[in-house]
């Protein structure tokens with residue numbers, strides 16, 4: 027039994043000690059605990075709190091024990107619904123040595139290891155008691171005793187463990203009672219870790235005047251939640267107040283994942299830091315945190331796809347949750363075609379005729395099929411030497427005839443032709459076999475001497491002409507319009523990959539069914555233990571970029587850059603991330619960033635490349651404005667052009683060539699970087715959506731690529747011209763602050779970026795050539811390399827600068843960032859070039875008219891406090907332009 031010694035008989039209640047009357051308490055409860063919250067049921071979750079006991083909601087006897095009997099007493103009141111209000115009070119402030127215990131019944135902790143106790147009580151202010159009672163206390167104590175035994179309440183007082191001494195924030199006086207104002211205190215304490223099934227609470231009064239209005243015992247949990255299509259169950263918080271519990275989620279119905287998603291349950295009952303996610307499996311799509319079956323007529327082929335898609339033309343589904351659509355009767359789709367491809371009727375070409383046959387070539391013609399499935403856009407002709415099907419050639423032609431050349435004499439070739447309409451390809455025709463002519467030795471011996479001499483002379487003249495032509499063209503770095511027939515494309519394949527004779531060709535990793543195979547074909551797997559990461563140098567789309575060291579056993583240690591793939595990536599992100607390595611790994615050139623290898627067998631997944639000390643070229647040039655000789659700048663440009671020549675020879679179109687995607691090392695060697703699949707442009711902050719939905723870095727992109735996505739090495743040449751401009755102007759932003767729309771309009775109308783300040787005329791001319799509207803008229807990268815080499819060998823050719831009077835801006839009129847040149851005031855001019863902040867300084871220093879402004883020199887600007895080089899350039903450029911406009915007027919290209 028708690029308590030030591032015999033309890034003293036209850037003394038008569040002194041008349042001047044005013045206890046809150048039950049009626050007053052009831053009033054108090056109704057005022058302070060509005061009806062709705064008055065009775066929350068046992069077990070209900072209050073937010074993320076679960077009650078183990080709430081004295082206010084117990085309808086019957088609470089079963090609590092007071093000891094001694096004349097200490098704590100329950101006020102037998104009922105509320106407006108006649109439900110009992112379990113309030114205990116004690117007020118033996120007159121007597122010495124009070125030790126009054128109130129013991130709760132056994133409370134199960136239901137598996138929680140940390141519980142919270144919320145007490146609501148009122149307490150009488152001792153000072154308000156007449157006579158200044160020395161025995162009056164203003165606190166009481168709370169204890170607990172842990173036990174598995176529901177009948178274990180009969181324990182000794184000293185077996186209880188003290189939780190805390192509870193004091194009131196607000197005590198009440200007689201005056202408050204007179205005003206019918208009661209001051210209810212709320213105190214919360216927590217206890218843990220608990221190790222038994224349950225516990226008792228005890229309240230010890232040592233001589234205070236208290237009314238214990240309610241006791242609520244609860245634990246906290248992170249309530250069940252669905253996040254990223256994974257269900258995280260109700261989770262009781264940890265025993266420690268700062269503990270985070272890692273919880274594994276399980277995928278909702280019809281969803282899948284590679285790695286189970288995780289979340290963390292905090293001690294406060296909040297879910298934190300979700301990692302990973304589930305995806306609706308094929309045939310299902312996400313709706314309101316569930317995976318719903320694709321409706322009839324819709325399909326989803328991969329978990330990675332976001333939504334169900336309508337069946338392509340001439341296909342349908344028989345049931346919901348389809349992963350592919352079936353072709354209608356008489357319509358077909360090739361096994362290798364993606365499920366998004368329309369089903370088409372074969373329009374097979376039957377009537378293939380052999381034309382001229384020579385020892386190295388065969389001409390064919392055919393008729394358009396009788397019932398083509400729409401307008402025929404082109405024909406695809408596949409041919410290969412008989413029994414050599416793995417090595418075939420494909421020719422695309424808009425006409426109904428072709429000549430296949432480069433064939434072996436006296437060999438049988440197999441031809442198949444198919445037509446393409448807007449609905450896709452039809453089936454291939456049957457195989458047609460034709461044989462090339464043999465080399466006729468007898469025929470040549472039969473000929474008379476005269477034709478032999480004639481042939482020899484002809485061949486000799488042709489050869490001579492070719493040699494002279496070659497020598498002449500070899501000595502000049504000129505370029506002329508391409509002569510190839512744009513209507514016909516020819517590609518050679520070997521084992522499914524395009525192959526050009528004698529040239530190593532870039533292989534698109536997309537052509538691999540399994541992207542992992544592509545990575546491992548082109549990139550070495552590196553053991554994570556060979557890499558030591560030193561510091562973070564930047565952030566990429568997929569994760570951090572770090573610098574570090576690579577030490578492969580038996581090889582020299584190398585400084586490297588390490589791109590990491592952040593945790594929680596999707597399968598597509600992993601594929602795209604490693605796609606860059608699959609591309610980079612195919613290149614081997616001193617001006618292309620070199621891939622050391624990849625880490626795919628452990629996490630994090632990494633791409634390891636050579637380290638480039640000076641980082642990206644645009645930032646480097648901005649930091650070192652005006653610091654390099656022209657020859658150094660041309661050297662950088664030569665390197666970039668050489669890297670691009672290599673890429674174009676490999677058949678790789680970069681699409682995002684810009685100074686920000688060039689890296690530069692400590693020897694000022696520039697290397698082309700940032701390769702990728704579709705994501706290149708996704709990850710470039712400069713890329714903007716075009717009206718056709720693609721994402722394009724407008725300022726760097728050729729007009730035909732913006733308008734109809736014609737990305738070729740010739741469009742890379744346009745971008746290269748912009749890179750030249752960036753380099754010579756030390757990282758200035760092309761077209762300054764013009765909007766993308768204005769840039770597109772200005773370029774379409776024929777205007778071009780003006781020459782950067784102090785730019786050698788030969789370089790500006792090359793830039794203008796790269797920006798020819800007709801892509802066939804632009805120089806090729808090998809010609810650019812050749813021109814730059816010549817300039818480097820003959821530095822005096824770089825001495826002629828584009829002088830101020832001929833630096834005619836091609837960016838005039840309303841497109842000009844420099845304004846239209848007619849300004850009524852200095853303020854208007856500075857505002858127009860976004861330099862309005864300097865208006866006051868100009869005016870204060872006597873430059874108050876445009877005439878006065880025309881005399882400003884760079885020195886003057888520095889004196890005025892225009893210290894930013896970019897701003898100096900902007901102002902000086904604008905002045906130049908205005909002077910030029912006055913002299914020349916506007917001269918668009």
Ligand code: ACK
Pocket residue numbers: 563564565566571586587619635636637638639640641642643645689
């Ligand atoms: O301008 P930076 O210093 O150069 O900041 C970016 C950042 O990482 C994010 O791309 C730098 N970076 C990328 N690859 C390399 C590399 N191979 N060597 C050195 N820095 C690199 C880039």
